[in-house]
Amino acid sequence: MIRRIAVNTGGGDAPGLNAVIRAVAISAMGRGWEVLGIRYGYRGLIEDDPAGVVSLDRNSVRGIHHLGGTILGSTNRGDPFRYPMMKDGQLVPTDVSGKVIRRLEELGVDALVAIGGDGSIKLSAKLLERGLPRVIAVPKTIDNDLSGTDQTFGFDTAVATATEAIDKLHTTAQAHERVMVVEVMGRHAGWIALYSGIAGGADVVLIPELPFDIERVCDKIRWREVMNRRFAIVVVAEGATEVGGAAVFKEGAGQFKEHGQLGGIAERVAHEIQLRTGKETRSIVLGHLQRGGSPVMTDRVLALRLGCAATRFIADTTTSGLVAIRGNAIQLVPIADGTARIRTVPLDSDVLLTGRQLGICFGDEQPESFEPSLTPPPPSLPPYRVFKGGPA
Numbered sequence: 001m002i003r004r005i006a007v008n009t010g011g012g013d014a015p016g017l018n019a020v021i022r023a024v025a026i027s028a029m030g031r032g033w034e035v036l037g038i039r040y041g042y043r044g045l046i047e048d049d050p051a052g053v054v055s056l057d058r059n060s061v062r063g064i065h066h067l068g069g070t071i072l073g074s075t076n077r078g079d080p081f082r083y084p085m086m087k088d089g090q091l092v093p094t095d096v097s098g099k100v101i102r103r104l105e106e107l108g109v110d111a112l113v114a115i116g117g118d119g120s121i122k123l124s125a126k127l128l129e130r131g132l133p134r135v136i137a138v139p140k141t142i143d144n145d146l147s148g149t150d151q152t153f154g155f156d157t158a159v160a161t162a163t164e165a166i167d168k169l170h171t172t173a174q175a176h177e178r179v180m181v182v183e184v185m186g187r188h189a190g191w192i193a194l195y196s197g198i199a200g201g202a203d204v205v206l207i208p209e210l211p212f213d214i215e216r217v218c219d220k221i222r223w224r225e226v227m228n229r230r231f232a233i234v235v236v237a238e239g240a241t242e243v244g245g246a247a248v249f250k251e252g253a254g255q256f257k258e259h260g261q262l263g264g265i266a267e268r269v270a271h272e273i274q275l276r277t278g279k280e281t282r283s284i285v286l287g288h289l290q291r292g293g294s295p296v297m298t299d300r301v302l303a304l305r306l307g308c309a310a311t312r313f314i315a316d317t318t319t320s321g322l323v324a325i326r327g328n329a330i331q332l333v334p335i336a337d338g339t340a341r342i343r344t345v346p347l348d349s350d351v352l353l354t355g356r357q358l359g360i361c362f363g364d365e366q367p368e369s370f371e372p373s374l375t376p377p378p379p380s381l382p383p384y385r386v387f388k389g390g391p392a
């Protein structure tokens, strides 16, 4: 018999988190359950802070479905198995998972709804092993790279933001006849780059799944020049690599991120393009803009569906699991499914093929070449195409 559940949000935020919290809270209250919110991942249970756990009543989740961020706060430094605790004047990674489990027990929590990405999902699985009675994990990440589920909320919003930015870059690139290289997020998956690149009419899209040859990228830019299209838009995923090269990480970011922070590939690509083609080239990193703002309609609906499904599974089953969307059906799958592997862009994906057929250069040896060869335009073609504000 369920009386009380708790909810938390961990890892990098994604638009739609508040919609999940609202759906969990309202649907739980509808069943007569009490709902607690844990602040900042598990931190609210670890630190002796009276405001670390809050009661989520109807008023506290009113009007939040369209807000970005999370009303509960989040952190990607709240691993209870390696929590930084002060010892002899130094912060030492300490296993405080026992405290987390004890606190939830003291609070009378029958099930925890843990909303998070791969790191948080792995933590839920470990806490279950250590004795936490029940966890329903709700997958989230703008990167859309979790296995076990077909889509994560936050992705559509991130793509919409990136697409809008690419639209804007088109006008300034065309005005100055420059190459603009725009770096988007996605870690080691190219979903955001691929979708925003296609939607934004990019000329080149570089994704981690297809190591690129910078000369092929430059060829595409030279070809455009020959065709009198004297500007170009290059979208590069933060985790993209050159053939035989390695991913680019930001220097000095290790203090806060154990596995480093991706960043800097756009600048490198821009530098090479300018050097090799002589075209003036600028780079821009969209960064956390992609995580901010109001979730788009599809992310809101997905998030609300996942939140309601979480409480339905708590009521209708006795197990733990991950709330996944497969096809258009919501299912409870084993938690480990969510982190079994990184869901990258399949090389035979229809979206990738669409990009190729549209003439987008992926910087690779194309298995099917739809890209025009580097021959000058036939004389029948008009020498110049007037740019009307959209991608050309």
Ligand code: F6P
Pocket: 012, 076, 117, 141, 142, 143, 185, 186, 187, 238, 257, 261, 262, 291
């Ligand atoms: O996983 C989501 C994500 O936004 C990635 O796309 C990006 O690499 C990373 O998080 C950035 O993390 P942070 O907020 O720690 O800089």
